[in-house]
Amino acid sequence: MAAKDDRKSVGVEFVKGFWKENPILVMLLGMCPTLAVTTSVINGLTMGLAVVFVLTCSSLIVSIVRNIIPKQVRIPVFIVIIATFVTMVDLFLKAFLLDLSKALGPFIPLIVVNCIILGRAEAFASKKGVFLSVVDALGVSFGFTITLIILGGIREVLGMRTFFGHPVLGEGFEPWIVMLLPPGAFITLGLLLGVKNSIDKRLKEKRSR
Amino acid sequence: MGEEAQALILSTSPHAKSTDSVRKIMGIVNLMLLPAVAFSIYQFGLYVLAMYAVSIATCLATEYLVVRWRKRPFSLNDGSALVTALLLVMVLPPRFPLYGVILGAVVAIVIGKQIFGGIGYNIFNPALIGRAFLAAAYPVWITSWITPRIGVDGISMTDAVSTATPLAQMKFDGVVAAAADLFLGFIGGSIGETSALLLLIGAIYLIVKKYIKWRIPLSIFLTVAVLGGIFHLINPARFPNPLFHLFAGGLMIGALYMATDMVTSPITKKGCVYFGIGIGLLVIVIRLFGGLSEGAMYAILFMNALVPLINRATKPRIFGTGAGE
Secondary structure, three states, rough: OEEEEEEEHHHHHHOOOOOOOOOOOOOOOHHHHHHHHHOHHHHHHHHHHHHHHHHHHHHHHHHOOOEEEOHHHHHHHHHHHHHHOOOOHHHHHHHOOOHHHHHHHOOHHHHHHHHHHHHHHHHHHHOOOOHHHHHHHHHHHHHHHHHHHHHHHHHHHHHOOEEEEEEEEHHHHHHHHHHOOOHHHHHHHHHHHHHHHHHHHHHHHHHHH | OHHHOOOOOOOOOOOOOOOOOOOHHHHHHHHHHHHHHHHHHHOOOHHHHHHHHHHHHHHHHHHHHHHHHHEEEEEEEEEEEEEHHHHHOOOOOOOOHHHHHHHHHHHHOOOHHHHHHHOOOOOOOOHHHHHHHHHHHOOOHHHEEEEOOOOOHHOOOOOOOOOOOHHHHHHHOOOOOOOOHHHHOOOOOOOOOHHHHHHHHHHHHHHHHHOOOOOEEEEHHHHHHHHHHHHHHOOOOOOOOOHHHOOOOOOHHHHHHOOOOOOOOOOHHHHHHHHHHHHHHHHHHHHHHOOOOOOHHHHHHHHHHHHHHHHOOOOOOOOOOOOOO
């Protein structure tokens, strides 16, 4: 029985990050990278994958050491653990993907203080077992990545006529420069939130009927 | 005397009700915009008529679709979308591509109005939201101006050539247009903003009918005139005279028809004055010291955002309470 329950909750913990507890669309965490770097799909994807790596590794370590950290100093300890992995990602990008590293600028180092990662460490990894913590981290960070790709996709197509750098809209379409600017980020995110909430509302109505 | 006449009527307040409906008010606002609309078609050619047609069709279609999708009360025939459609075109440059007009109209209705719950709930003036979006989306198109048919000093032009607005000429070349040309509309500029005279005629009727609150435009004009006058006295070579400030750019149409939007302006009398002073102040600051040549749009949008705060700060004392404390 216990094994079955575990398997079920593993599935739940993984899936919840995509919709029910989506870090961007529901928890509204990590707004700084969300709004600032999603001018193109590739930027969103890179940012997302960096968060996948940092969140998964830090959740793993935090979960392992959760019982030996004194409660009073847990936040500084989390930060040190997170900063270690962020530095690794930052150096990796600088060594192998210099262009992307330049495009993302300070937002990679800023993952250190990203609320999503600190939030998962505080709310989940420091309380649950190692395996579940990693599953939770993977779910939440991939939910984050997919949302960034959607955001970046909409903004790149409308703002530059391209998707992943490939032109998708014809010459006749005059790009909306506003989509690459901060207002475009806010408008797109707001509309995505609205769409998600209205889908949720429809689902709820359907279920109650 | 019949029995009905003597019967005591019991009802809750309000007891005095206006017979004006949203539809009637919006209809009259549309009617009052018509002189300026007709003049703009004459001044800038039939292409402008096509812009009006496209804008009206898009606004009505978008309103219809959103209202149906959201299952909101039907608001298509109340005329408010028509006001938005007309005002949007009136603040666009005369040769703005029709595709851009469609985009602006959709943004105005969806993001400016229906997202907030439709008529009566919007925080910002929908037409200005549409224009602000277009200004950020197409920075080149939104600043491409042409000469009107009747140009400076009443001289008629045969061909429309590209030109700068009086505000841009003032800002970047130091040329100040004559007040008479500005007042009559013999200048380049956005489609419906050029003729201060025709805009004023319509607005005065609306003020007499009490459909727009006179305190708002008056306090905007006074603030602009006084502040503009002070700067003009300090340095006449650099800062234009107050009449130029009053009649140039989008100040007239903005102050008379957009700042006075019933939904997005303060409800208290004192609040209206503060609101107007705020807009006037921002217009002068942006025009004289900002990077843009005209600031009426952002001034109004910014003050729209402050309206809930203004309403709260100017809440009148309830009769019989709190006196003398």
